[in-house]
Amino acid sequence: MATLCDKYLRTRSLNAPSPIYQFGPCGRIMKNSTVVMTIQDPASQRLTWNKPPISVLVIKKIHDSLVIQPFIDLVRWLIWEKKMSVYVESAVMDDPQLKTNQLFQPFKDKLCTFREGMDDLTDKVDFIICLGGDGTLLYASSLFQQSVPPVMAFHMGSLGFLTPFEFDNFQDQVSNVLEGNHLPHCLPNTAHTLVILTHESYYTTSGHAALTLRSRLRCLIVRKNETISAIEKLSKQNTCHLVLNEVVVDRGPSPYLSNIDLYIDGKHITTVQGDGLIVSTPTGSTAYAVAAGAAMVHPSVPAIMVTPICPHSLSFRPIVVPAGVELKICVSPDSRNSAWVSFDGRNRQEIQLGDSLRVTTSIFPVPSICAEDQISDWFDSLAECLHWNVRRKQRQFD
Template sequence: MKTIQDPASQRLTWNKPPISVLVIKKIHDSLVIQPFIDLVRWLIWEKKMSVYVESAVMDDPQLKTNQLFQPFKDKLCTFREGMDDLTDKVDFIICLGGDGTLLYASSLFQGMDDLTDKVDFIICLGGDGTLLYASSLFQQSVPPVMAFHMGSLGFLTPFEFDNFQDQVSTVLDGHAALTLRSRLRCLIVRKNETITAIEKLSKQNTCHLVLNEVVVDRGPSPYLSNIDLYIDGKHITTVQGDGLIVSTPTGSTAYAVAAGASMIHPSVPAIMVTPICPHSLSFRPIVVPAGVELKICVS
């Protein structure tokens, strides 16, 4: 008789002691400033860790004027985030200025810093949106994420900040419980693109890994959308309505549940397909295996 492992029994283990951490805080929220300072100061002085933060954090006016932040400000490591890769979008560049202008133009084509091999784990201070943003920074594998609840929604943020020292120490020691979450690989293909172009797109920024969901909707159009749904190359149905939501188990508690779908436990390997306001009485949300290839075509 085959026994299925209880997902709650999974534990985080380290091949070597973690030495670097990425701290992501909720932006434009004054309530996160002091916890952020307390956490970063403790990680640097007590745990002797290399702490990475977004470059925008160093320009935060509330942190710039905070005297508690100044002693360890220079010990923080920063990275470039949120920059589009212009390599295949621009044919040539025209600079109006001096050497500094040319150097700046050159820097635009360096893209976003790759943190995959630099960060051992991530700590988020905020709500679910902060964690989703942290996930979007890693378009390959994602380090373990520890999320403290400091936002409006907390489906994905189980930790309270009151005793953060004990909880972070448990993670560093490798005794923390672990929940594995799947992501969707989304490839955007434009009309009349060839197979060669599609293969090229899969290596560029038109290929995304998403934690919550992929939504195809009618946008600002006042008319119903007609969407063909294929699973592993086989046509399943045509959806007439406002759109379609393809969500992971993690995303089943987001837009999908608001559209009438059920919630899926994050340890269940599945994909939820949910219509948005379908012009049909028979189309209900469906669950398909996690390994299938979904193709969504707009008619």
């Protein structure tokens, strides 16, 4: 039995301890090595580098004049101090506030540009820096439909769910992340000792930034009458959408309620009658899903959330299912209208009777760098972004 002593000595963990697979004197789990996976504790995930990163993609919030100056400061520093190649979207160069900004001219020509949907960034970008709101990270996610470079996201004002870093003294913070691999003191030998001394020191002295691997959902629309081979082909052609927050199925412009069938692992689970259905990651639990009434799920819980939008039923409470299931969503045969799908708020399209949407967890998460650690970052953002249980002390209830 795990003693308290054991407990205090073990490394702080987000994974539950492995369960004992022996049940009474003779019962046990049948071993099946083909379905075993090894996972590293999310709490111990640290960013490191194979080789020093040399190219960085900078994504800035558009139409926000507050971001102009930080953007210029950051890019200048990356180019001149850090000698990095800096990528920006070509549209950025057309921003009138930048074009006319004198400070921007000197290094304007040093930037590499790309056009969304036309230029392939795969293997070109080592590191991503976002400046602005949560939307910049969603945009970064959309640019990388396979492996995503590590993302460091700065908010410009108040903390976001996905943007934990303050921009003040960005130089030190970015340097720390970039040079994480240079630090000599690795964790393995010292983890146990450290942790028993102080919890905080474990996270802050290691020299390597903590990472939250934000799971994404892999979504594929299969049209009526498509053959299996066609589906495979489509799949290879990257027609999947990877979403970081959620995929939404709704009634679109129709004034009528949708009837949407939900299947999990091939089993018909329920029919949704209402405005629609949200299938979200834990990251997305604090986005649209929370507005529709979902519970908030920490991004390191391996799960998928299913939340109805304004269901015409008193009893359609949101559910949380294991991350490994496959969901299939389609228009009910008795529905009078089609449905509309959108992916992290983009690529809106109609699905007709006979089409289906397939959703599973992707193997390509977004590696999002923590400002402090996974627990602190999340609860800080709940308090600041959602005022979660922020109350006035109720003197008057004495």
